[in-house]
Amino acid sequence: MKPYATILLFNMQITDTIFVLIILIFSAIVHEVMHGVAAEWLGDKTARYAGRITLNPLPHLDPIGSILLPLTLALSHSPIWFAWAKPVPYNPYNLRADGLFRRWGEAIVAGAGPASNLVLATLCGLIIRLGILGPEVSNILFLVVVMNVMLCLFNLFPIPPLDGSKVFAALLPRSMAYQYGKVRAVLEMNPFLGMMIIIFVILGFGSAFSTLVYTFASFLAGV
Numbered sequence: 361m362k363p364y365a366t367i368l369l370f371n372m373q374i375t376d377t378i379f380v381l382i383i384l385i386f387s388a389i390v391h392e393v394m395h396g397v398a399a400e401w402l403g404d405k406t407a408r409y410a411g412r413i414t415l416n417p418l419p420h421l422d423p424i425g426s427i428l429l430p431l432t433l434a435l436s437h438s439p440i441w442f443a444w445a446k447p448v449p450y451n452p453y454n455l456r457a458d459g460l461f462r463r464w465g466e467a468i469v470a471g472a473g474p475a476s477n478l479v480l481a482t483l484c485g486l487i488i489r490l491g492i493l494g495p496e497v498s499n500i501l502f503l504v505v506v507m508n509v510m511l512c513l514f515n516l517f518p519i520p521p522l523d524g525s526k527v528f529a530a531l532l533p534r535s536m537a538y539q540y541g542k543v544r545a546v547l548e549m550n551p552f553l554g555m556m557i558i559i560f561v562i563l564g565f566g567s568a569f570s571t572l573v574y575t576f577a578s579f580l581a582g583v
Contacts, residue, residue: 381430383507388445389420390480391473391511395448398472402465404454412448420445467530470523474512481508485580506577513573517561520547520554 393415396407407413412420421427426445455465484501487493493501518528525544529537547554562569 380503380507383504384430384511385417385421385426385445387477387480387504387508387511388426389415389417390476391515392420392445392448394472394476395469396450398469399448399450399455402455402461402468404450404452406450406454407448410449412446422446464530467527470526473523474515477508477512477515481505481512481577481580484508485577485582489582502577502581502583505581506573509577509580510573513569513576517558519558519561520544521551522554522558 393413396413399406400408400413410419422445450469452466452469455461455469457465461468481504484504488498488501488505491498515522516524516527518524525547529540529544532540547557
């Protein structure tokens, strides 16, 4: 699919950052696995053949994006984090192309990742709302809610290589989708350009995005 990216807009102690990194990696793995599951449901078994439909972290970890870069940013007390897992491979030409799937196949595969994060956030938020666990466990679960809300919303930005670019393309009228598709193709062929645009958006709207994430996470958890 694409390099898996997210941001953290707050400073933490090193023990907290390592713990949040673990949550981030697990959430990223679930996200990527669901891309493969959705693709397989639509007829493409590329991810299955590549051994990527598994919760075992080893096939998904990128040495730089999943370990070195996040740890470096954490140790340097950077207010912004980036992290990604290895992209799950799929072949769009193997996806079902009958009926609605002709237009929505790629969007379903792309949207499965953010949707999985939303489901995780909602389930953890529901557990917090039920009040059946102690405050320490609830605080941990709230971190899971925040991280997964952040991953869901961030990856829905309509900027390649993020998932939102494929979902957005399917939502547009055909004439506009064609024009957007040309822009998307340029950015997908030049992923660093797309990432530079993403960085610009983060720097320009990071505070507003952080507020949105915490507002939505607090709503899900009832806190």
